[in-house]
Amino acid sequence: MNVIFIEPGFPANQRQFVRALASIGANVIGIGERPYEWLDEETRSWLGSYQQIASVTDEAALEWAVRQAQDVQWVDRLEAVVEAHVMPAAHVRERCGIPGTTARTAYLCRDKVAMKDALREAGVPTAASAGLSSTREAIEFADAVGYPIIIKPRDAAGAAGTYRANDEPELLEVAQRCGLADGAAVAVEEFVEGHEGFYDTLTVNGEVAHDFISHYYPNVLEAMRARWISPQIISTNRLDEPGYNEIKTMGKRVIDALGIHTSATHMEWFFGPKGLRFSEIGCRPPGVGQWESYCSGNEFDLYREWAFAVCHHHIDRKPSRRYSCGIIALRPDRDGNIFSYEGVEDVFKQYGENIVEQYFPDPGTPTQGVEAGYMANAWLRVRHPDYDELRHILNDIGERVQVRAG
Known part of the structure; x- marks a missing residue:
């Protein structure tokens, strides 16, 4: 089993996925942004090969590295376990004919607005939400669902870049801070108490x-x-x-x-x-x-x-x-x-x-x-x-x- 693993050196717990793959006999092909010499000795011992590229989120560079690996051996899987790597990996996976998480699934798990639209259609209870790009639209959303509301990037991970606005003055302030006032696309959601x-x-x-x-x-x-x-x-x-x-x-x-x-x-x-x-x-x-x-x-x-x-x-x-x-x-x-x-x-x-x-x-x-x-x-x-x-x-x-x- 030949498995490409994206970015084995950072963050620190990435090495655990490499270790685990190697422990069950997989040949692990690493693609990462750091020089091979920067990886610790144990991580290097678990890798069958390694290719450095400038950025693992650069899909062209990632595809090049994946095709280089495919020229040498059959690649069974291409795996990414960091939020920012999931979508580039899905696109390259599909272009290179490797099974795994699809680009559609990666997109729905990344874009907060599309995610909630798909889940509401499937009957999953979620907060009211919308994708907006102006302060006026955010004010209209808040008038419809009531304050407080949550404003976040459409592709945020965790609480990064997430704000709560309890009233219109706070919403206007948040709109300036997150770029909404200048037309940035954001996800806004009904605040769910609990x-x-x-x-x-x-x-x-x-x-x-x-x-x-x-x-x-x-x-x-x-x-x-x-x-x-x-x-x-x-x-x-x-x-x-x-x-x-x-x-x-x-x-x-x-x-x-x-x-x-x-x-x-x-x-x-x-x-x-x-x-x-x-x-x-x-x-x-x-x-x-x-x-x-x-x-x-x-x-x-x-x-x-x-x-x-x-x-x-x-x-x-x-x-x-x-x-x-x-x-x-x-x-x-x-x-x-x-x-x-x-x-x-x-x-x-x-x-x-x-x-x-x-x-x-x-x-x-x-x-x-x-x-x-x-x-x-x-x-x-x-x-x-x-x-x-x-x-x-x-x-x-x-x-x-x-x-x-x-």
């Missing part, structure tokens, strides 16, 4: 082979705007409880409606006064190292499961569901350089057996802004057999650990 979480799958031949459900505390927009919050993402091990059946059913309808075949998926949802509402999907794994939480919580190698799915269209092992597992972001009290940590030693004494991964930047490291995400500064990954107890542990860590900067 708790936010996500449903992740490994889908094989259109069927859910592995699935995972995670919760945000607090919701993403709030977490990315307030420094004092130590936000958490927790994956539950209670997936068999009846309360999650509606999420699973919705997820399968989304997969069917968008034509997803064999791929990782990442689906965001809200649950509130209006019931369950679908938010958006990525035809790729989640960010913030969330697969590491799934691996730790379920005592198996999800990357290897992905490799089996891609190469052989089946999975190898079942998740144990033994632990819930979550990450907590520990933010500096101000911008500057980190100079000390408080409470860390006591937390490790009390919860050391539950902590499975950690990151504490060295003193002197410049801080990153709140908007940079959950893994931008210090963080801990923690697991526990009981979901409620895990929430208690993470809350306690958030209160006790202080990151000092100046």
Whole structure:
């Protein structure tokens, strides 16, 4: 099995997909933007060959590299697991006759407006939305659905470039900030009140082979705007409880409606006064190292499961569901350089057996802004057999650990 994998060197967890493919006997052909010598020794050992190009999102360059590989051997799969790489990979895949996620599916999973139109047609409950390119249209949309409204790029990943406008003055301000006032195309959505979480799958031949459900505390927009919050993402091990059946059913309808075949998926949802509402999907794994939480919580190698799915269209092992597992972001009290940590030693004494991964930047490291995400500064990954107890542990860590900067 010859598999082209796009960008094996960055971001850091890309090497895990290469490792997994090599571990089941695949010949991995890397295409990336970095010189081969910049890849770490282990990653190089897992690659059968490597081609550097200027940009993996340049479809002409990517197609050239893929055809170079095809001149040497038959290529069975072409895989991309980063949001920005999914669409270029789909276009090149189709032009080069390689099976995998289609350009139509990649587009529907990327363009927020087309995505929601397709899902509403399939009967999936979503927020009201529209694609707009003027402030006047946004005001008319808000008048029709009511404030607050959400404004985001049509092809945004996560909360990047996402704004909430609570009234018309705020909408006018956001329109200036996001370029809408100058004619930029954006997606606008009805604000959906409620708790936010996500449903992740490994889908094989259109069927859910592995699935995972995670919760945000607090919701993403709030977490990315307030420094004092130590936000958490927790994956539950209670997936068999009846309360999650509606999420699973919705997820399968989304997969069917968008034509997803064999791929990782990442689906965001809200649950509130209006019931369950679908938010958006990525035809790729989640960010913030969330697969590491799934691996730790379920005592198996999800990357290897992905490799089996891609190469052989089946999975190898079942998740144990033994632990819930979550990450907590520990933010500096101000911008500057980190100079000390408080409470860390006591937390490790009390919860050391539950902590499975950690990151504490060295003193002197410049801080990153709140908007940079959950893994931008210090963080801990923690697991526990009981979901409620895990929430208690993470809350306690958030209160006790202080990151000092100046």
